[in-house]
Amino acid sequence: MTKGLLNGKKGIVFGALNDKSIAWQVALKAHNEGASLVLTNTPVALRLGTLGELAEQTGSKIISADATSMEELGILFKESMDHFGGKIDFVLHSIGMSPNVRKGIPYPDISYENMLKTLDISALSFHRILQTAWKTDAINEWGSVVALSYVAAQRTLAGYNDMGDAKALLESIARSFGYIYGKHRKVRVNTISQSPTPTTAGSGISGFETLTDFSDRMSPLGNATAEECADYCIVLFSDMTRKVTMQNLFHDGGFSSMGMSRRAIEQYTKSFDECP
């Protein structure tokens, strides 16, 4: 059931790789709610992924850009505005990658060269996108920018490695740029802290299935799916949330406020019986 929440709005969606991607679900829902879209990802992701299918389904234009390149971001925003014939209304940053996680290097041993890449791709890219939009005055008043985060920004979760540091920086950038963008251009900037979700990036985290199960047992409402995360993004892009900015918004079934749940106690006790 669609409500036309984004009728007439134009947006850029970063980070749809395949139909598991959270950004993929966001693009589908944004299209169904009446938005026009530019879809973007790195040239490699365009080759390896299936973004063409999404563009066909949503009538969107694809423009490739590496979100760590100011030059490519400049071209992306210029071409997007040319394509739409004007400014845009929303941006989704759905980008994350850690070479340390990918190579299975434990946190105390991480390579700083890798860590700089993690921070650049997963967090500074958000600043780069905001800076490019700011300098080209690409976003309409009451526009909305959303990035996807994870509770590892506040709490330590084994195996999340330097991505926890990247998410902490990402959320801080939303506050710092959110102040400037809100005050001068009436544009809001927020992060959504999403439950573990079975995607290409998510599944790269060591122990991901166990983490997902634990998180689900701990959350009174259970883990939030990619589709549900997309619903929340749509509300944040819509005019229903014009005064929400500089926030990290948990979309995790209640996980972030829990200490111990009955379901987790039961499972933990069972494990004790099995392993005295």
Ligand SMILES: NC(=O)c1ccc[n+]([C@@H]2O[C@H](COP(=O)([O-])OP(=O)(O)OC[C@H]3O[C@@H](n4cnc5c(N)ncnc54)[C@H](O)[C@@H]3O)[C@@H](O)[C@H]2O)c1
């Ligand atoms: N999956 C989860 O459990 C989970 C939970 C909370 C938050 N998130 C966040 O959601 C976001 C989307 O991840 P996902 O789970 O949908 O996985 P995904 O693998 O589908 O998406 C990650 C995307 O980042 C893109 N990317 C990587 N390097 C890039 C670069 N240099 N420039 C532009 N794009 C680049 C990839 O091509 C890919 O499309 C990430 O920020 C991730 O950290 C995921």
